[in-house]
Amino acid sequence: MGGLSATRGGPVTVRAAAKINLHLGVGAPREDGFHPLTTVYQAIGLCDDVTARASVAGVEADTLGIEVSASDWVDAAAVPLDAANLVHRAAVALGELHDRPVGGSVLLEKSIPVAGGLAGGSADAAAALVALDRLHDLGTSDDDLLRIAADLGSDVPFSLIGGTALGTGRGELVEPVGDNGTWWWVVVPSDEGLGTPDVYRHFDRMRPDAPAEPPPADALLGALRTGQPLSLARFLHNDLGDAAIDLRPELGDLIVRGESEGALRGMVSGSGPTVVFLCESSDHARDLAGALMRTGSRVVLVANGAVAGAHVVRAHA
Numbered sequence: 617m618g619g620l621s622a623t624r625g626g627p628v629t630v631r632a633a634a635k636i637n638l639h640l641g642v643g644a645p646r647e648d649g650f651h652p653l654t655t656v657y658q659a660i661g662l663c664d665d666v667t668a669r670a671s672v673a674g675v676e677a678d679t680l681g682i683e684v685s686a687s688d689w690v691d692a693a694a695v696p697l698d699a700a701n702l703v704h705r706a707a708v709a710l711g712e713l714h715d716r717p718v719g720g721s722v723l724l725e726k727s728i729p730v731a732g733g734l735a736g737g738s739a740d741a742a743a744a745l746v747a748l749d750r751l752h753d754l755g756t757s758d759d760d761l762l763r764i765a766a767d768l769g770s771d772v773p774f775s776l777i778g779g780t781a782l783g784t785g786r787g788e789l790v791e792p793v794g795d796n797g798t799w800w801w802v803v804v805p806s807d808e809g810l811g812t813p814d815v816y817r818h819f820d821r822m823r824p825d826a827p828a829e830p831p832p833a834d835a836l837l838g839a840l841r842t843g844q845p846l847s848l849a850r851f852l853h854n855d856l857g858d859a860a861i862d863l864r865p866e867l868g869d870l871i872v873r874g875e876s877e878g879a880l881r882g883m884v885s886g887s888g889p890t891v892v893f894l895c896e897s898s899d900h901a902r903d904l905a906g907a908l909m910r911t912g913s914r915v916v917l918v919a920n921g922a923v924a925g926a927h928v929v930r931a932h933a
Contacts, residue, residue, distance in 0.1 A: 627669035629930040630747040632739035632775050633659035633923050634728045636801065636885045636892050638840075638848070641830030642819060642855040650786040651816060653770075654830040656793065656837065659778040660801055660921040664736060665725040665929065666703070666743035668751045678717040680707045686726040689805055689915040694730040702741035702768055707748055709764045710756065718748050731809025733860075733886035735771040742775035742926040750928060762790075778925025780840060782833065795922055796843035799894065800901040802879065803917040804870060804908060806889035810860060815887040819859040830855070845896050849881035852894065860888035867891055870913070877907040 635657050643652035682701055686692035698704065703722055711718040722744060728736030742765060749756045756764075765772035770787035780795040820826070831853070839847040861868040861884065870891050871882035878900070879893035895901040898920070905916040 626751070626932045627667055627930070628747045628750045628928060628932075629665055629667040630743040630750075630926055631663050631665050631929045632743035632926040633778055634662040634734040634736060634739060634803075634919070635659055635771060635774060636734065636921070637854060638780075638852055639833040639836040640854045640856060640886065641833065642816075642826065643830040644826040644828050645820065650770075651819075652785070652828070652830055653783060653787045654833050655783040655787055656780065656833050656840075657771075657774045657783055657790070658780045658795075658799070658921045659774075659923045659925060660803070660919040661923045662728055662734070662803060662917060662919045663923075664728050664739050664743065666740055666747050667723045667725070667930075668720050668744065668747035670720050670751070679719045680704055681721045682724065683721070684724045684726060689729060689917070690726045691730050691809075692726065694809065695724065695726065702737050702772070703744040705768055706741045706744045706764070709767065710745065710748055710754065713756065713760060713764065714754050718752055718754070720748065720751055722747070729805040729890060731811065732805050732890040733810070733812075733884065733888045734803075734890055735775060735886070738769050738771035739775045739926070741765070741768050741772050745776070746926045746928065750931060774925070776926050778923060780922045782837070793837055793840065795840045797840060797845070797848065799845065799848065799921045800896070800898050801919050801921060802874070802893040802895060802901050802904050802908065803885075803919055804874070804891045804893075804913050805915050805917070806864075806867075807914070808889065810864060810887065810889040812887040815856050815859050815863065818863055819856055822859055822862065823855075845880055845894060849894050852881050852883050854883050854886070856887050857884040860884045864889055873911060874904065874908060877904055877911070879904055
């Protein structure tokens with residue numbers, strides 16, 4: 617969450633990373649409708665940049681404008697530019713905390729696929745919180761930023777923290793964990809998104825006997841401490857994977873194809889539909905990416921983990 621300080625009103629660019637779930641244990645729905653989770657998040661080197669600036673030079677705007685530019689593999693048209701965007705909600709929440717308007721112009725430079733199970737919207741919200749806080753010189757404490765983040769969405773607190781972390785509650789209670797590895801992933805987005813609520817509803821249909829408490833992540837956490845990819849591959853786990861694959865069988869076919877091409881392990885990322893493959897090294901990841909592209913995958917990305925959470929990369933007076 618840290619970074620460079622910025623003069624009030626100067627443009628501020630904050631980078632935030634995609635997340636994958638190395639372990640995603642899901643329990644039966646709680647009374648409030650949310651599912652209890654035990655998850656291990658990892659931030660990977662597939663990032664969005666969020667730049668906040670005053671709408672008029674030297675003047676702080678009372679309203680927020682959102683613009684989007686996107687990499688070729690990202691559907692920019694699927695990103696809302698109004699109050700439906702978590703970035704807008706982040707600005708409103710900061711304004712309510714400080715009892716003042718928090719506005720300006722926000723540019724989202726997106727490389728994280730939309731509705732891909734990689735928390736791209738959450739990453740943008742986390743980056744916007746940091747960028748708008750610096751733009752307006754609000755001095756919001758880390759505790760307040762994390763509290764606002766938890767209100768915005770289950771993945772937003774992790775997007776602030778980054779690295780590798782254990783998430784509990786509905787995923788919003790985040791604690792960094794020991795991670796002695798440098799991990800290499802091949803990331804295969806889908807041309808068509810998959811709604812998180814749809815996957816959870818299908819999980820409930822498929823798992824009416826789901827336990828109240830989700831399965832623990834102890835084995836996965838132990839594998840992270842070894843720093844060994846083969847050990848980590850053994851304990852990767854996603855309770856939503858079967859539901860996502862049942863809704864989109866081609867995801868299962870892709871996992872089989874990737875593992876047959878040499879991936880240590882393939883899995884659906886979060887609620888999908890992005891599929892990720894763990895590799896032994898950067899060279900192994902690049903080789904696998906090439907093989908998957910030769911056998912029909914249109915977009916294949918390579919990313920390492922773990923990387924930092926939301927942080928300032930440019931700040932100008």
